[in-house]
Amino acid sequence: MKLIEVTSLKKGFGNLNVLTDVNFEVEKGDVIAVIGPSGAGKSTMLRCLINLEKVDGGTITVEGESFVKDGVYASHEQIKAVTRKMGMVFQNFNLFPHLSVRRNLTIAPTAVFGKSKEESDALCESLLDKVGLRDKIDAMPSTLSGGQKQRVAIARALMLNPDIMLFDEPTSALDPQLTSEVLGVMRALAADHMTMIVVTHEMSFAREVANKILFMCDGMIVESGTPAQVFGQPKDRRTADFFHNILE
Amino acid sequence: MNMSEILTTTKALLQGVEVVTILFVVVLIASIPLGFVLTLLSRCRIAPVRWVVNAYIYVVRGTPLMLQLFFIYFGLPYLPVVGKMLVLSGFSSALVGYTLNYAAYFAEIFRGGLLAVDKGQYEAAQVLGFSKAQTIVRIVMPQMIRVALPSVTNESITLVKDTALMYAVAVPEILHYAKVAVSRTANPMAFVVAFVIYLIMNTILQLVFNWLEKKLAY
Numbered sequence: 001m002k003l004i005e006v007t008s009l010k011k012g013f014g015n016l017n018v019l020t021d022v023n024f025e026v027e028k029g030d031v032i033a034v035i036g037p038s039g040a041g042k043s044t045m046l047r048c049l050i051n052l053e054k055v056d057g058g059t060i061t062v063e064g065e066s067f068v069k070d071g072v073y074a075s076h077e078q079i080k081a082v083t084r085k086m087g088m089v090f091q092n093f094n095l096f097p098h099l100s101v102r103r104n105l106t107i108a109p110t111a112v113f114g115k116s117k118e119e120s121d122a123l124c125e126s127l128l129d130k131v132g133l134r135d136k137i138d139a140m141p142s143t144l145s146g147g148q149k150q151r152v153a154i155a156r157a158l159m160l161n162p163d164i165m166l167f168d169e170p171t172s173a174l175d176p177q178l179t180s181e182v183l184g185v186m187r188a189l190a191a192d193h194m195t196m197i198v199v200t201h202e203m204s205f206a207r208e209v210a211n212k213i214l215f216m217c218d219g220m221i222v223e224s225g226t227p228a229q230v231f232g233q234p235k236d237r238r239t240a241d242f243f244h245n246i247l248e
Numbered sequence: 249m250n251m252s253e254i255l256t257t258t259k260a261l262l263q264g265v266e267v268v269t270i271l272f273v274v275v276l277i278a279s280i281p282l283g284f285v286l287t288l289l290s291r292c293r294i295a296p297v298r299w300v301v302n303a304y305i306y307v308v309r310g311t312p313l314m315l316q317l318f319f320i321y322f323g324l325p326y327l328p329v330v331g332k333m334l335v336l337s338g339f340s341s342a343l344v345g346y347t348l349n350y351a352a353y354f355a356e357i358f359r360g361g362l363l364a365v366d367k368g369q370y371e372a373a374q375v376l377g378f379s380k381a382q383t384i385v386r387i388v389m390p391q392m393i394r395v396a397l398p399s400v401t402n403e404s405i406t407l408v409k410d411t412a413l414m415y416a417v418a419v420p421e422i423l424h425y426a427k428v429a430v431s432r433t434a435n436p437m438a439f440v441v442a443f444v445i446y447l448i449m450n451t452i453l454q455l456v457f458n459w460l461e462k463k464l465a466y
Protein backbone atom coordinates (compact mmCIF):
# COMPACT_ATOMS: atom_id res chain seq x y z
CA MET A 1 0.00 0.00 0.00
CA LYS A 2 1.30 3.43 -0.90
CA LEU A 3 1.49 5.58 2.21
CA ILE A 4 2.64 8.75 0.50
CA GLU A 5 2.51 9.80 -3.13
CA VAL A 6 4.17 13.00 -4.26
CA THR A 7 3.83 14.20 -7.85
CA SER A 8 5.28 17.23 -9.66
CA LEU A 9 6.05 19.12 -6.48
CA LYS A 10 7.22 22.65 -7.15
CA LYS A 11 8.36 25.28 -4.67
CA GLY A 12 10.17 28.57 -5.03
CA PHE A 13 11.29 31.33 -2.68
CA GLY A 14 11.07 34.53 -4.73
CA ASN A 15 13.20 34.00 -7.84
CA LEU A 16 14.88 30.90 -6.43
CA ASN A 17 13.37 27.58 -7.49
CA VAL A 18 14.07 25.23 -4.61
CA LEU A 19 11.98 22.32 -5.84
CA THR A 20 11.58 22.09 -9.61
CA ASP A 21 9.85 18.72 -10.04
CA VAL A 22 9.79 16.20 -7.22
CA ASN A 23 8.08 12.82 -7.61
CA PHE A 24 8.29 9.82 -5.30
CA GLU A 25 6.29 7.21 -3.45
CA VAL A 26 6.54 5.78 0.03
CA GLU A 27 5.38 2.24 0.81
CA LYS A 28 4.31 1.14 4.26
CA GLY A 29 7.37 0.22 6.33
CA ASP A 30 9.81 2.04 4.05
CA VAL A 31 12.82 3.70 5.62
CA ILE A 32 13.81 6.33 3.11
CA ALA A 33 17.02 8.29 3.37
CA VAL A 34 17.05 11.58 1.48
CA ILE A 35 20.61 12.60 0.68
CA GLY A 36 22.30 15.13 -1.53
CA PRO A 37 24.37 18.32 -1.48
CA SER A 38 23.21 21.27 0.62
CA GLY A 39 20.82 23.53 -1.22
CA ALA A 40 19.34 20.57 -3.08
CA GLY A 41 15.93 21.16 -1.47
CA LYS A 42 15.90 18.11 0.84
CA SER A 43 14.61 19.90 3.95
CA THR A 44 12.19 22.05 1.95
CA MET A 45 10.71 18.90 0.39
CA LEU A 46 10.24 17.33 3.83
CA ARG A 47 8.70 20.51 5.24
CA CYS A 48 6.22 20.64 2.35
CA LEU A 49 5.01 17.14 3.25
CA ILE A 50 3.82 18.29 6.68
CA ASN A 51 2.63 21.72 5.56
CA LEU A 52 5.40 23.79 7.15
CA GLU A 53 6.01 25.21 3.66
CA LYS A 54 3.38 25.97 1.05
CA VAL A 55 4.05 24.41 -2.34
CA ASP A 56 3.57 26.29 -5.61
CA GLY A 57 2.45 23.25 -7.53
CA GLY A 58 2.01 19.48 -7.38
CA THR A 59 0.05 16.93 -5.40
CA ILE A 60 0.72 15.35 -2.01
CA THR A 61 -1.37 12.32 -1.10
CA VAL A 62 -1.11 10.57 2.26
CA GLU A 63 -2.93 7.25 2.71
CA GLY A 64 -5.12 8.03 -0.27
CA GLU A 65 -6.10 11.52 0.86
CA SER A 66 -4.62 14.65 -0.71
CA PHE A 67 -4.19 17.90 1.17
CA VAL A 68 -2.80 19.68 -1.87
CA LYS A 69 -3.83 18.75 -5.39
CA ASP A 70 -2.19 20.37 -8.45
CA GLY A 71 -1.03 23.19 -6.20
CA VAL A 72 -4.49 23.86 -4.74
CA TYR A 73 -4.80 23.35 -1.00
CA ALA A 74 -7.73 21.59 0.64
CA SER A 75 -9.68 23.06 3.56
CA HIS A 76 -7.93 23.80 6.84
CA GLU A 77 -9.61 20.78 8.48
CA GLN A 78 -8.61 18.45 5.65
CA ILE A 79 -4.98 19.65 5.81
CA LYS A 80 -4.95 19.08 9.58
CA ALA A 81 -6.54 15.64 9.24
CA VAL A 82 -3.99 14.50 6.64
CA THR A 83 -0.86 15.96 8.21
CA ARG A 84 -1.86 14.46 11.57
CA LYS A 85 -0.80 11.06 10.24
CA MET A 86 2.79 12.28 10.30
CA GLY A 87 5.17 13.17 13.11
CA MET A 88 8.21 15.37 12.68
CA VAL A 89 11.63 15.63 14.31
CA PHE A 90 13.63 18.81 13.75
CA GLN A 91 17.33 19.51 13.47
CA ASN A 92 17.14 21.89 16.44
CA PHE A 93 14.87 19.65 18.55
CA ASN A 94 12.36 22.46 19.22
CA LEU A 95 11.42 21.13 22.62
CA PHE A 96 9.24 23.52 24.64
CA PRO A 97 11.81 25.00 27.07
CA HIS A 98 9.23 26.07 29.67
CA LEU A 99 7.82 22.56 30.09
CA SER A 100 9.26 19.46 31.74
CA VAL A 101 10.07 16.40 29.64
CA ARG A 102 6.80 14.81 30.78
CA ARG A 103 4.78 17.90 29.82
CA ASN A 104 6.58 18.18 26.48
CA LEU A 105 5.27 14.71 25.68
CA THR A 106 1.79 14.95 27.16
CA ILE A 107 0.74 18.50 26.28
CA ALA A 108 -0.40 17.74 22.71
CA PRO A 109 -2.40 14.57 23.57
CA THR A 110 -4.08 16.16 26.61
CA ALA A 111 -4.49 19.83 25.67
CA VAL A 112 -5.08 19.42 21.94
CA PHE A 113 -6.62 15.97 21.50
CA GLY A 114 -8.43 15.63 24.84
CA LYS A 115 -6.76 12.37 25.96
CA SER A 116 -6.89 11.62 29.67
CA LYS A 117 -3.93 12.48 31.86
CA GLU A 118 -3.55 8.86 33.03
CA GLU A 119 -3.50 7.44 29.51
CA SER A 120 -1.00 10.07 28.34
CA ASP A 121 1.24 9.62 31.37
CA ALA A 122 1.37 5.86 30.82
CA LEU A 123 2.24 6.28 27.13
CA CYS A 124 4.78 8.96 28.02
CA GLU A 125 6.54 6.64 30.45
CA SER A 126 6.66 3.73 28.02
CA LEU A 127 7.99 5.91 25.19
CA LEU A 128 10.66 7.44 27.45
CA ASP A 129 11.62 3.85 28.33
CA LYS A 130 11.94 3.15 24.63
CA VAL A 131 14.35 6.06 24.06
CA GLY A 132 16.22 5.28 27.29
CA LEU A 133 15.28 8.44 29.18
CA ARG A 134 12.73 7.22 31.74
CA ASP A 135 14.84 8.79 34.53
CA LYS A 136 14.63 12.24 32.89
CA ILE A 137 10.84 12.41 33.00
CA ASP A 138 10.77 15.37 35.40
CA ALA A 139 13.85 17.14 34.00
CA MET A 140 13.63 20.46 32.20
CA PRO A 141 14.93 20.49 28.60
CA SER A 142 17.73 22.97 29.45
CA THR A 143 19.37 20.32 31.67
CA LEU A 144 19.58 17.72 28.87
CA SER A 145 22.39 17.10 26.38
CA GLY A 146 21.70 17.52 22.67
CA GLY A 147 21.37 13.79 22.14
CA GLN A 148 18.93 13.50 25.04
CA LYS A 149 16.90 16.44 23.73
CA GLN A 150 16.59 14.81 20.33
CA ARG A 151 15.53 11.48 21.87
CA VAL A 152 12.85 13.34 23.88
CA ALA A 153 11.76 15.04 20.65
CA ILE A 154 11.40 11.65 18.97
CA ALA A 155 9.33 10.34 21.89
CA ARG A 156 7.19 13.50 21.75
CA ALA A 157 6.43 12.93 18.07
CA LEU A 158 5.54 9.28 18.78
CA MET A 159 3.00 10.32 21.45
CA LEU A 160 0.48 11.10 18.69
CA ASN A 161 0.92 7.61 17.22
CA PRO A 162 1.90 8.72 13.71
CA ASP A 163 1.94 6.34 10.73
CA ILE A 164 4.94 8.13 9.26
CA MET A 165 7.88 9.86 10.92
CA LEU A 166 9.74 12.67 9.20
CA PHE A 167 13.28 13.47 10.34
CA ASP A 168 14.90 16.73 9.21
CA GLU A 169 18.66 16.29 9.70
CA PRO A 170 18.10 14.91 13.21
CA THR A 171 21.79 14.61 14.06
CA SER A 172 23.22 17.68 12.30
CA ALA A 173 23.22 19.80 15.47
CA LEU A 174 24.91 17.10 17.57
CA ASP A 175 28.49 16.29 18.50
CA PRO A 176 29.70 13.11 16.79
CA GLN A 177 29.66 11.14 20.05
CA LEU A 178 26.02 12.11 20.69
CA THR A 179 24.93 11.21 17.18
CA SER A 180 25.05 7.47 17.79
CA GLU A 181 22.48 7.50 20.62
CA VAL A 182 19.98 9.26 18.39
CA LEU A 183 20.71 6.99 15.43
CA GLY A 184 20.30 4.04 17.79
CA VAL A 185 16.75 5.12 18.64
CA MET A 186 16.01 5.58 14.94
CA ARG A 187 17.36 2.12 14.13
CA ALA A 188 15.07 0.67 16.79
CA LEU A 189 12.11 2.50 15.24
CA ALA A 190 13.01 1.14 11.81
CA ALA A 191 13.23 -2.37 13.29
CA ASP A 192 9.67 -1.82 14.62
CA HIS A 193 8.58 -1.22 10.98
CA MET A 194 7.89 2.49 11.43
CA THR A 195 7.66 4.21 8.06
CA MET A 196 10.34 6.90 8.04
CA ILE A 197 11.65 9.61 5.77
CA VAL A 198 15.02 10.83 6.96
CA VAL A 199 16.90 13.80 5.52
CA THR A 200 20.44 13.08 6.58
CA HIS A 201 24.16 13.52 6.03
CA GLU A 202 24.89 10.27 7.88
CA MET A 203 25.89 8.08 4.97
CA SER A 204 26.49 5.00 7.07
CA PHE A 205 22.98 5.28 8.54
CA ALA A 206 21.54 5.71 5.03
CA ARG A 207 23.46 2.72 3.78
CA GLU A 208 22.70 0.38 6.67
CA VAL A 209 19.19 1.29 7.83
CA ALA A 210 17.38 2.67 4.79
CA ASN A 211 15.78 0.36 2.24
CA LYS A 212 15.49 3.17 -0.27
CA ILE A 213 17.68 6.17 -1.07
CA LEU A 214 16.49 9.37 -2.71
CA PHE A 215 19.36 11.41 -4.06
CA MET A 216 18.32 15.04 -4.54
CA CYS A 217 20.13 17.70 -6.52
CA ASP A 218 18.98 21.01 -8.02
CA GLY A 219 15.43 20.67 -6.66
CA MET A 220 14.80 17.20 -8.11
CA ILE A 221 15.26 13.58 -7.23
CA VAL A 222 17.93 12.68 -9.73
CA GLU A 223 18.37 9.12 -8.56
CA SER A 224 16.55 6.65 -6.36
CA GLY A 225 16.93 3.00 -5.51
CA THR A 226 18.24 0.62 -2.91
CA PRO A 227 21.37 1.63 -1.02
CA ALA A 228 23.33 -1.00 -2.96
CA GLN A 229 22.26 0.51 -6.28
CA VAL A 230 22.71 4.16 -5.36
CA PHE A 231 25.92 3.80 -3.38
CA GLY A 232 27.33 0.92 -5.45
CA GLN A 233 26.49 1.83 -9.03
CA PRO A 234 25.29 5.45 -9.20
CA LYS A 235 23.74 6.05 -12.65
CA ASP A 236 23.73 9.84 -12.56
CA ARG A 237 26.99 11.76 -12.76
CA ARG A 238 25.86 14.16 -10.00
CA THR A 239 25.37 11.26 -7.59
CA ALA A 240 28.80 9.89 -8.43
CA ASP A 241 30.35 13.37 -7.98
CA PHE A 242 28.62 13.78 -4.60
CA PHE A 243 30.00 10.49 -3.24
CA HIS A 244 33.37 11.29 -4.71
CA ASN A 245 33.42 14.68 -2.90
CA ILE A 246 32.32 13.45 0.52
CA LEU A 247 34.73 10.53 0.46
CA GLU A 248 37.71 12.80 -0.13
CA MET B 249 10.11 67.39 65.24
CA ASN B 250 9.47 64.78 67.92
CA MET B 251 8.44 61.18 67.63
CA SER B 252 4.70 61.75 68.11
CA GLU B 253 4.68 64.44 65.43
CA ILE B 254 6.40 62.07 62.99
CA LEU B 255 3.77 59.47 63.86
CA THR B 256 0.94 61.93 63.19
CA THR B 257 2.53 62.91 59.87
CA THR B 258 2.98 59.23 58.88
CA LYS B 259 -0.67 58.51 59.70
CA ALA B 260 -1.72 61.44 57.51
CA LEU B 261 0.41 60.18 54.62
CA LEU B 262 -0.85 56.64 54.98
CA GLN B 263 -4.30 57.95 53.99
CA GLY B 264 -2.80 58.33 50.52
CA VAL B 265 -1.47 54.76 50.36
CA GLU B 266 -4.90 53.22 49.83
CA VAL B 267 -5.74 55.23 46.72
CA VAL B 268 -2.25 54.67 45.33
CA THR B 269 -2.53 50.91 45.89
CA ILE B 270 -5.96 50.71 44.25
CA LEU B 271 -4.77 52.70 41.24
CA PHE B 272 -1.64 50.57 40.95
CA VAL B 273 -3.47 47.23 41.13
CA VAL B 274 -6.32 48.19 38.80
CA VAL B 275 -4.03 49.78 36.22
CA LEU B 276 -1.65 46.80 36.24
CA ILE B 277 -4.47 44.25 35.93
CA ALA B 278 -6.11 46.22 33.11
CA SER B 279 -3.08 47.39 31.15
CA ILE B 280 -1.14 44.11 30.94
CA PRO B 281 -3.86 42.19 29.03
CA LEU B 282 -4.70 45.32 27.02
CA GLY B 283 -1.02 45.68 26.16
CA PHE B 284 -0.87 42.07 25.00
CA VAL B 285 -3.92 42.56 22.80
CA LEU B 286 -2.22 45.64 21.30
CA THR B 287 0.90 43.53 20.65
CA LEU B 288 -1.14 40.94 18.77
CA LEU B 289 -3.05 43.63 16.85
CA SER B 290 0.21 45.34 15.88
CA ARG B 291 1.10 42.09 14.07
CA CYS B 292 -2.37 41.74 12.54
CA ARG B 293 -2.66 40.73 8.88
CA ILE B 294 -5.01 43.65 8.16
CA ALA B 295 -2.77 46.64 7.49
CA PRO B 296 -5.11 49.46 8.71
CA VAL B 297 -5.39 47.72 12.10
CA ARG B 298 -1.60 47.70 12.39
CA TRP B 299 -1.46 51.39 11.41
CA VAL B 300 -4.01 52.43 14.03
CA VAL B 301 -2.33 50.43 16.79
CA ASN B 302 1.15 51.65 15.91
CA ALA B 303 -0.06 55.25 15.72
CA TYR B 304 -1.69 54.84 19.12
CA ILE B 305 1.52 53.50 20.66
CA TYR B 306 3.52 56.25 18.93
CA VAL B 307 1.33 59.06 20.31
CA VAL B 308 1.02 57.67 23.84
CA ARG B 309 4.73 57.00 24.23
CA GLY B 310 5.71 60.30 22.65
CA THR B 311 3.66 62.64 24.88
CA PRO B 312 3.71 63.36 28.63
CA LEU B 313 1.45 61.29 30.87
CA MET B 314 0.50 64.49 32.70
CA LEU B 315 -0.75 66.06 29.45
CA GLN B 316 -2.77 62.91 28.74
CA LEU B 317 -4.32 63.09 32.22
CA PHE B 318 -5.13 66.78 31.76
CA PHE B 319 -6.71 66.01 28.40
CA ILE B 320 -8.98 63.37 29.92
CA TYR B 321 -9.86 65.28 33.11
CA PHE B 322 -10.01 68.90 31.93
CA GLY B 323 -10.20 68.53 28.13
CA LEU B 324 -12.80 65.88 27.32
CA PRO B 325 -15.79 67.71 28.94
CA TYR B 326 -15.28 70.62 26.50
CA LEU B 327 -15.66 68.40 23.43
CA PRO B 328 -18.72 69.37 21.37
CA VAL B 329 -21.81 67.11 21.64
CA VAL B 330 -20.23 64.19 23.53
CA GLY B 331 -18.37 66.35 26.06
CA LYS B 332 -21.18 66.26 28.62
CA MET B 333 -21.01 62.47 28.78
CA LEU B 334 -17.26 62.50 29.34
CA VAL B 335 -17.10 64.27 32.67
CA LEU B 336 -14.97 61.97 34.81
CA SER B 337 -13.87 62.32 38.41
CA GLY B 338 -10.18 62.86 39.04
CA PHE B 339 -9.70 59.24 40.09
CA SER B 340 -11.65 57.81 37.13
CA SER B 341 -9.63 60.01 34.77
CA ALA B 342 -6.49 58.66 36.37
CA LEU B 343 -7.62 55.03 35.98
CA VAL B 344 -8.42 55.55 32.29
CA GLY B 345 -5.33 57.64 31.56
CA TYR B 346 -2.80 55.41 33.33
CA THR B 347 -4.30 52.24 31.82
CA LEU B 348 -4.21 53.58 28.26
CA ASN B 349 -0.69 54.91 28.81
CA TYR B 350 0.78 51.79 30.40
CA ALA B 351 -0.89 49.47 27.88
CA ALA B 352 1.16 51.16 25.15
CA TYR B 353 4.41 50.57 27.05
CA PHE B 354 3.48 46.96 27.85
CA ALA B 355 2.63 46.40 24.17
CA GLU B 356 6.19 47.36 23.24
CA ILE B 357 7.66 45.18 26.00
CA PHE B 358 5.62 42.17 24.89
CA ARG B 359 6.56 42.78 21.25
CA GLY B 360 10.19 42.37 22.26
CA GLY B 361 9.33 39.22 24.22
CA LEU B 362 7.48 37.78 21.26
CA LEU B 363 10.48 38.31 18.98
CA ALA B 364 12.57 36.28 21.41
CA VAL B 365 10.43 33.15 20.89
CA ASP B 366 12.10 30.93 18.30
CA LYS B 367 10.32 30.19 15.01
CA GLY B 368 10.90 26.48 15.68
CA GLN B 369 8.49 26.67 18.62
CA TYR B 370 5.62 27.61 16.30
CA GLU B 371 6.60 24.82 13.90
CA ALA B 372 6.82 22.19 16.64
CA ALA B 373 3.40 23.26 17.93
CA GLN B 374 1.94 23.12 14.42
CA VAL B 375 3.13 19.59 13.67
CA LEU B 376 1.79 18.49 17.06
CA GLY B 377 -1.67 19.68 16.01
CA PHE B 378 -1.92 22.89 18.05
CA SER B 379 -4.27 25.55 16.68
CA LYS B 380 -2.97 29.12 16.36
CA ALA B 381 -4.73 30.16 19.57
CA GLN B 382 -3.46 27.12 21.49
CA THR B 383 0.06 27.87 20.27
CA ILE B 384 -0.14 31.46 21.53
CA VAL B 385 -1.62 30.57 24.93
CA ARG B 386 0.27 27.36 25.74
CA ILE B 387 3.61 27.75 24.01
CA VAL B 388 4.35 31.35 23.10
CA MET B 389 2.91 33.34 26.00
CA PRO B 390 4.72 31.49 28.81
CA GLN B 391 8.05 31.97 27.04
CA MET B 392 7.28 35.57 26.15
CA ILE B 393 6.33 36.41 29.76
CA ARG B 394 9.59 34.92 30.99
CA VAL B 395 11.58 37.15 28.62
CA ALA B 396 9.45 40.24 29.28
CA LEU B 397 9.29 39.93 33.07
CA PRO B 398 12.36 42.05 33.98
CA SER B 399 10.99 44.89 31.84
CA VAL B 400 7.51 44.44 33.36
CA THR B 401 9.10 44.76 36.82
CA ASN B 402 10.79 47.95 35.75
CA GLU B 403 7.55 49.37 34.34
CA SER B 404 5.64 48.47 37.51
CA ILE B 405 8.16 50.32 39.66
CA THR B 406 7.72 53.33 37.43
CA LEU B 407 3.96 53.02 37.84
CA VAL B 408 4.24 53.23 41.64
CA LYS B 409 6.18 56.47 41.28
CA ASP B 410 3.92 57.79 38.51
CA THR B 411 0.92 57.57 40.86
CA ALA B 412 2.21 60.87 42.27
CA LEU B 413 0.94 62.47 39.06
CA MET B 414 -2.62 62.00 40.38
CA TYR B 415 -1.75 65.21 42.24
CA ALA B 416 -2.33 66.95 38.90
CA VAL B 417 -5.97 65.80 38.66
CA ALA B 418 -6.72 66.65 42.30
CA VAL B 419 -6.79 63.14 43.75
CA PRO B 420 -5.40 63.30 47.29
CA GLU B 421 -2.55 60.76 47.41
CA ILE B 422 0.75 60.42 49.28
CA LEU B 423 2.43 63.45 47.72
CA HIS B 424 -0.63 65.64 48.40
CA TYR B 425 -0.75 64.71 52.09
CA ALA B 426 3.02 65.19 52.38
CA LYS B 427 2.83 68.69 50.93
CA VAL B 428 -0.06 69.63 53.24
CA ALA B 429 1.89 68.32 56.24
CA VAL B 430 5.05 70.22 55.28
CA SER B 431 3.09 73.48 54.95
CA ARG B 432 1.34 72.89 58.27
CA THR B 433 4.46 71.94 60.26
CA ALA B 434 6.96 74.13 58.41
CA ASN B 435 9.25 71.10 58.50
CA PRO B 436 10.46 68.87 55.61
CA MET B 437 10.06 65.70 57.70
CA ALA B 438 6.81 64.75 55.90
CA PHE B 439 8.67 64.59 52.59
CA VAL B 440 11.20 62.23 54.15
CA VAL B 441 8.32 60.05 55.34
CA ALA B 442 6.95 60.09 51.77
CA PHE B 443 10.35 58.93 50.47
CA VAL B 444 10.27 56.04 52.90
CA ILE B 445 6.69 55.04 52.02
CA TYR B 446 7.45 54.92 48.27
CA LEU B 447 10.63 52.95 48.94
CA ILE B 448 8.76 50.42 51.09
CA MET B 449 6.09 49.94 48.43
CA ASN B 450 8.69 49.41 45.71
CA THR B 451 10.72 47.05 47.88
CA ILE B 452 7.66 44.84 48.39
CA LEU B 453 6.94 45.01 44.67
CA GLN B 454 10.48 44.02 43.80
CA LEU B 455 10.37 41.06 46.20
CA VAL B 456 7.15 39.85 44.57
CA PHE B 457 8.61 40.12 41.08
CA ASN B 458 11.89 38.46 42.13
CA TRP B 459 9.88 35.56 43.48
CA LEU B 460 7.87 35.42 40.25
CA GLU B 461 11.04 35.44 38.14
CA LYS B 462 12.46 32.52 40.12
CA LYS B 463 9.19 30.64 39.84
CA LEU B 464 9.02 31.10 36.08
CA ALA B 465 12.71 30.31 35.45
CA TYR B 466 13.46 27.29 33.31
